[in-house]
Amino acid sequence: MKVIAAVNGLITSEVAAFYALRYAAVHGFPLVLLHVKNSKDSLDDVERSMDVIEEAAEIDNVVTERVVLGGDPIKAIRSFVDANRVDILFCSTSKRCRFFEKSLREQLVRSPLSADLAVVQVVRLDTHYLVRNMVLAIQEDRLSVKKFALFASFAKAYKAATEVYSVTLVDAKKLTELDIPLTRSMLRKINDRLSHYVKLACFMDIPLRIKHAVARNEI
Template sequence: MKVIAAINGTITAESVAFYALMYAQAQKFTLVLLHIKNEKDNLDDVQASIERISTVALSKDVQTESVILQKFSKTIIKNFILSEYIDTIFCSTRKHTKFITDSFSELLINMNFNIDIAVIRIVNISNIMEVDNMFLSIKEDKLSVKKFAFFATLASAYEAKAEIYSVTNMSIYKLARLKMHEVKERLFTINYNLRHYIKLANFMPFTLYIKHDFTSNETQSILMEIAKSDVQLLVIGAKRLSVSSFFFKEMPIEKLMRDTSVNTIAYYTKE
């Protein structure tokens, strides 16, 4: 099985590749460093990135392959990806106002491969190889096996303190009328439904906690939680935040990527 890291010679894409490297090491996968030729990228910078990543991979006993596709073409990309056994594709966000919309990562998402895609916004480069605290934001008790497996793999790779941040959305009116016994009942139900993941975590090299929040604005609550904590990596299931709404000027995932103060992985799964 293989993991792809899309690189283009920039320090941002190279940083994303190191997350892919840690993931590949934990799963004993091969790391494929993929570059697609285009006039914007310097091939010497790409080769230098490949050498640096491969050197670190060698020190961690991770097998690497480098692939340079000669042309940016949906057909060429599709044929290559379908010819390999790929578990996950890691790619960076663009450095524009829209981080995912109309980007290479969105192109991959819309190509509907049976492959998970991790789109990463790099904010801090210094702590990529050492993550002490990370959390996974979910809606109530909605946690798929795929999301937990991805999160647990990274938490295991770093042996980090891991937290599931469970957010319950409701209107301001409902929040105001919420009674204490209703809160306790909801918390008990969520914890009960997530108990299997807690049990699995007991066999893994990290400690897992659950934190709860009730809010009328999920994205804002996540950003506030990041700001007041010492978390260094956020993982979030991105599908539900990637839907346009009449009530928002931009998609929630774009706002999260723009305003986040920590490295953030928007994880798109093929359920």
């Protein structure tokens, strides 16, 4: 299996590639640094980014491969993914697109890929090596195996403490009717349904706790 990091020469895609590198390292997968030629990106910047990522990959003993494609970006990426055993593709968000243009990330999200897609929104440039705590927000007990596998992979890669933050949405009437015994019973049922993830985290030696919130709005 391979891990792909889409690289466009910007610092945000470089940071996303570092997350891809950590994921590849923890699973022992090779990392593909992929770029699709276009009129907006500088190939010199792309190659410089790839140089930086490859230096870090060498430290983590991760095998890397450079792939530069041409043509329609989505068709080129889909064709490459279909022709290779790809586990997941990492890409970053971009603010360069005009409002009437769709970014590569938006097109990938809407495109049927034969691999998982991880979209990295970079808020701070130093977070890819400063991760100490990780939080996964979910509604009630709605946690898929795929989502937990990605979450656990990064927790293992960064040796981070983890928290699943379960939010239960209720309307105003229901909120006023909730008393302590009823709330405890409701949250206990959620904990029971999430208990297999807690057991799996324990088996993987990942510190995990579950926290709850009852609110009218998940934000």
